[in-house]
Amino acid sequence: MKELIEAECCIPALTPPDYFGESVFNDTEMRTRLSKSTYESLKKTIDIGEAIDTSIADEVATVMKQWAVEKGATHYTHWFMPLTNTTAEKHDSFIEVTADGQVIMNFSGKALTLGEPDASSFPSGGLRETARARGYTAWDCTSPAFVKEHTLYIPTAFFSYGGEILDNKAPLLRSVEVLSKQGLRVLRALGNTTSKRIVSTVGPEQEYFLVDKKYYEKRLDLMMTGRTLFGAPSPKSQELDDHYFGILKTRIVEFMHDLDIELWKLGVSAKTKHNEVAPGQHELAVIFNRSSEAADNNMLVMEMCRKVAERHGMVCLLHEKPFAGVNGSGKHINWSLATDDGKNLLDPSDDPSKNAQFLVFLAATLKAVDEYADLLRLSVATAANDHRLGASEAPPAIISAFIGEELDLMVDDLLAGRAYHPTDRNQTNLGVKTISLCTVDKTDRNRTSPFAFTGNKFEFRMCGSSMNIASPCYTLNTVVAETLSEAADILEKATDPDAEAHRYFVDTVRAHRRIIFNGNNYSPEWPKEAERRGLPNRHNTVEAVSALKDSKNVAVFEKMHVLTPKETESRGEIILENYAKQIGIEARTALDMVTREITPAVVDYVYDLTQITYQQMALNVKETGVRNILSTFNNYIDQLYNATEDLKKAEARAQELTDTEEQARFYCYEVLPCMSKLREIVDSIEPLVPENRWPLPSYVDLMFRV
Structure with missing residues (x-):
């Protein structure tokens, strides 16, 4: 042996x-x-x-x-x-x-x-x-x-x-073709005769939570909706910043190892894995691939995350905001443009001011993001993602673009008619002889921007963790194809294409400079500044869908042969339908939990407190602590009953509405506030009830006992 x-x-x-x-x-x-x-x-x-x-x-x-x-x-x-x-x-x-x-x-x-x-x-x-x-x-x-x-x-x-x-696949494939067609027109006008195709490349970063299956199965809200509808804050959450890139628990290491193997067998290039900011939150990133294949691969990533987690006695939560009060989960889409012969069209080179190709593709992208900000916001609109956007771990629902210090200096110079002089990259060994000399990038990264340039690509950070990336990808491909077609119309008539490329860059960026914001998108001042600039702020999915009332947003899909007007409008209808259905499921789940689990548990505990009070009175004990606690609970029970009845009425009224948009608006502005009020009461009661009497696993159980 x-x-x-x-x-x-x-x-x-x-x-x-x-x-x-x-x-x-x-x-x-x-x-x-x-x-x-x-x-x-x-x-x-x-x-x-x-x-x-x-x-x-x-x-x-x-x-x-x-x-x-x-x-x-x-x-x-x-x-x-x-x-x-x-x-x-x-x-x-x-x-x-x-x-x-x-x-x-x-x-x-x-x-x-x-x-x-x-x-x-x-x-x-x-x-x-x-x-x-x-x-x-x-x-x-x-x-x-x-x-x-x-x-x-x-x-x-x-x-x-x-x-x-x-x-979602057909419009993505169509957008890839039209992007290649219009991009090649630009390359031909600039003298490139060898490249035969342009593709958008995508590298998604998938965030997710892991919870123990035994706790998951005791939470009706997680099973029905993917998020906790109730839950008092844990005494400790993410305030110490000790989970981000922290040591992986053995159970998580084993899960991640098996996940890598399953994905590698399927040809998915899983590359990076680490703990994310919130307790129990993690991330997996894959290597860039063509956007259509990357979309398929990301669907496999989500499927395998769920299946491999189950093998390890856990459940993978892909909802954008499964827990209140801590970071939610997104899916950053790293998007770039490349040719079939290996050229990255968003590579600025050593001196971007002399790189006509880069200038045109950068300007066209910025113009597309500005002119079609509403469509990009719509492409990531879901009931779940509404909880995440603007919640201090994700950009707000305002589209802006970060280009970094180097490119911002170049923009200043070119728009002022000055020559741009590239800066050298700094080098350092931190003053330690045993550390090798490190060359740092010319510009920092901005993790608060919804659309940030990161060296040779843009990072679109608004996509939600549970979403199919095909929708934001085909939207971005389409609107950039449209602005590239306009650039090609200009360049094809030029006698000096390089000089015309510089003029195009200057004119385009000057007209759309409002979209460039290199500051802190999380700051409370930014929404006010964005409003001053005239940038749209679609706070929720219902408002995002109204973008389709603007004819230019429908026309761009038709012009680029990606979606017909009817197909585009039908997608808005589906988004509103799904929104109303999702909030409806959440409302009914909340009512079920309060009626069948939470209220009975609270009433049982109050009954026991009442019995203690009777015993004290019989013994002529003048202790008032229990009576004060009992008074507090009686007040909460009244509030709980009233809030439950309010939600019942609001949900019933929503179900009576037959117009899709009207119903979605009612869920957004009437039902959701009722749910929030009910949650506020329940979350206030939870810390007052002994752990063994509370019917639901707590945030400590869900986020820390994995």
Whole structure:
């Protein structure tokens, strides 16, 4: 036995290169298994956006099926992103019954390229009638297929019988194409004749909380809504800043290790992991990828976070604000533009003032962010994210852009007609000989900005942790494509493109300089300054959706061929529907918890206090402490009853409303305040009740006992 153990210890462990992407039908598998002509044809579509040759579908399907079966797959699914903020899948087996009653494994090109799920139960925002149920899924070959849990997953776009888009993937793919088209026009005008395609690259940073499953299952609010509707503050939370980048608990280390392995097998380049600011909060960041594939990968990240956590007896909370009083969770989207031949179009180089390409793409991006700030705000609007934005751990609902000290100095000089002289980067070893000389960046980072330039990319920090990044990505791609098209119109007529690029930069930035803010977006002065600048401040989702009443916001999607006006308007309708439904679920959950758990527990405890008071009176004890406590509880019970009744009435009234916008507004401005009042009372009562008498796990249990 000893020899066996020693022999096993000598077996080298597998390292990530041994299994990274082993469950993905990636470039290596395609190049090895497909015929040369089919592989080259497919690669042209994936890499440079050429129209797909449908004649290769049968060969690709046969090879993909064989590879998947070798990986243990028995089924396939067209994996898509309906407008539910989640993914959807319908599993079909590969088997076909033969004439002699046997089965064979078969998968045709038609089955690969086109599926037909039922579309009737997915949100459409009025695009189709309920009775019109037919829907289709179309293969997205730019995002690789993969095997998971004995099924071949095929990324797809989802649309209706009438051709209307019903998902987030199709507009993302359209936005990628139009961004490439307009960006290439700019590059050609500036003399670039070699680049064949431009893509937006994205690296999401996923934040999440972990809680022990046994406590989660005792909290109806967490199970139904993803956040705690009640909960008194913990004696200690995040005020000591000791959780951020702190030592990982052993249980968390094991979870994160298993999560990395699962993601690496699926070809997801999980890179960075650490504790976040709030107790029980963590982050996982992945390496940049093309935005369409990055969107797929992030959906896998969220799914694997949940599944791996369950294996470890925990639950992963992806809600933007699961706990009041501590930081919520976001998903920072690091967005940039790159060519197929490896050029980062947002790389400023040593002297950005002489980099015409950078100047044009920077100015176009800033213009897009200013002109379409309402759309960018809308792209991250949810009931959950409303709790996070502006709550001192996330930027407010005001769009602005941070460009840093170096670029701000350059802007000052160029707008004043002065020559810009780049500054050298500082170097330091902190005065310690044993520390190597370190070169620091030319500008600091701004973690309070919603749209911050960080060296060669922008960090869009408003996206919520539970959201599908496809929506903010296709919105950003679309509006930048629009401003690039305007820049191309100017540059294509220029006799001196470089000089015209500089003029374009100066004119554009001067016209849109209000969007640049390098200060503290968390400060109370900033909203006032933003209002003075004329920047919109859409405080909540209901107000954010009103952006679609501005015709230019609908027109830009139509002009760039990303969404039709009806498709755009339907998305606003769906956002309001989901908002009302989510707040409605929260209200009914709060009522259920108060009526069936909290009030009975409080009344039982008050009854015991009453019995003590009777005993004291019978013994002629003149002690007043218990009576004072009892008086306090009686007052709280009255308040609890009244607040519960107010919420019941408000929720009932909301349910009677049939107009989507009116109902959403009522939930926002009438129901939510009733919920807040009820929470205030419950949270005041909780610290007065003994721990063993309170029916809910506390914030200490949830955030510290993991």
